[in-house]
Amino acid sequence: MKNKINEKQKTEIHAPIVEALKKAYEHPTYQFHIPGHTKGLGVLPEFKNLIGKKALQLDTTDEFDNLGTLTPATGPIKEAEELAAKAFGAKRTFFLLNGSTIGNLAIAMGLTKKGQKVIVNRNCHRSVLTGLIISGADPLWVLPEKLSNWGLWGSVNPNDIENLLKKHNDVSLVWITNPTYEGVVSDVKSISEICKKYNVPLVVDEAHGCLWNFNPKLPDSSLKLGADIVVHSLHKTGGSMSQSSMLHINKNSSVNEEDIEQALMLLHTTSPSLLLLASLDASRAHLQSKKGQRQLNKAISNAKYLRSEVDKMKHIHQLKSDFGYKTDVTKIFIKADGLSGKRLESILEIDFGIEVESASDEGLLILSNIGNKLSDFKYLAQCLHKIDQNEYKDIYYLENKKHMPMLVPIIKKNLREAFFSNKEIIKKEDAVGRLSGEVIAECPPGISILLPGELITKEHLPYLTDYEFIEVLK
Ligand SMILES: Cc1ncc(COP(=O)(O)O)c(C=O)c1O
DSSP: OHHHHHHHHHHHTOOHHHHHHHHHHHSOOOOOSSSTTTTTTTSOHHHHHHHOHHHHHTOOBTTSTTOOOTTTTOHHHHHHHHHHHHHHTEEEEEEEESHHHHHHHHHHHHHOOTTOEEEEETTOBHHHHHHHHHHOOEEEEEOOOEEGGGTEEOOOOHHHHHHHHHHOTTEEEEEEEOSOTTOEEOOHHHHHHHHHHTTOOEEEEOTTOTTGGGOTTSOOOTTTTTOSEEEEOHHHHTSOOTTEEEEEEETTOOSOHHHHHHHHHHHSOSSOBHHHHHHHHHHHHHHHSHHHHHHHHHHHHHHHHHHHHHHTOSSEEEOOGGGTOEEOTTEEEEEETTBOHHHHHHHHHHHHOOOOSEEOSSOEEEEOOTTOOHHHHHHHHHHHHHHHHSOOOOOGGGGOOOOSOOOOOOBOSOHHHHHTSOEEEEEGGGOTTSBBOSOBOOTTTOBOSBOTTBBOOGGGGGGGTTOSEEEEEO
């Protein structure tokens, strides 16, 4: 009987890479190939003790032990990608190492060319910009709505996309970020319909929304809403290991799969980590399993619990859907009267031992994850109540430092052209009035403060307090 249950569970959570890796571990060969630590024997003992012998025995790359290859996808890796495509509702899924960053680079390299126009939201991640520098395509910036009370970017207005498409009849791609880092959701359905009307493919950087397809209480995934390509950072909220992500091509998309595949082949490492690939396979299987479903439901109910506690507070407020923005319930952005987000973050860390996802000028971001317990949120709520009742002072403003870039860019030169122009490094104080030679986009959130070819103004200085020198065009 026990075996029967195990068999049933096994089919339910079929994870080909995990299974192949287990087989390789249980039937070790005499190894005369990379990785040279050879199942952990050539490793600093302190490191081995720290991460465990088994982790090193499992650390291998593709081609060996019947594990398949990443590029082109073969064997268990191919099977795992196919299962992921099915789970996310895609025609084709590519597993990514080096995060969604490499997905964005491959999209730019595979689908855009020098001089082509690409509609992009200004608060995109810097990997999108790096991609455009590589390809030489010209961004046509869309400024999303500004949520000024929260110091955040909001959603992309579909009308802004349509107006740009009307004005420029040679746009090769529309590329938006959805949701924002803080969980604000755009109307992807309308944007996708507009893109179809103008026959322009839609790419959605959904790095922060990989859970959506697995629970009806979360927003609809962009694949469901008609985007051509979607990128997901499974490692951010999906439960896979750091830097593992996925890129999906939608079922009815006319985007050429080979263009993406070719770009990924050139950009990817030629020694992919099987541990990372297995963790992607495992996270997809887990999200489909009963336990994973339970944990995701719990992440949602824990978030709701915290939100109901914040609603009881006098001086702490939260960004939520009923303010007119559509948001992902699991991303809780709060702010406290009289405290900057950075100050609130340091109070939580120093006084209460709590580390949050990120903080900016106005507030901070808390993630309710599938690995969190209700007791974590009870403790967090208790601490926030204490902060709410005590008169903490803000000392952060003394630093005159800003974190969330919200400026409208003054563009003087093409991105790629400026990036590859002659440059010099000068003192920050002398940089006002010059054109930036570098991408300045601190993480988090990885949104650009300045891009090559943009005019540096006085307004940029509070964002550049950590910089003594800046690279400018000659
Ligand atoms: C919107 C967005 N896209 C892409 C990325 C890059 O993702 P990764 O860290 O998986 O490379 C990030 C990272 O924070 C992001 O916020």
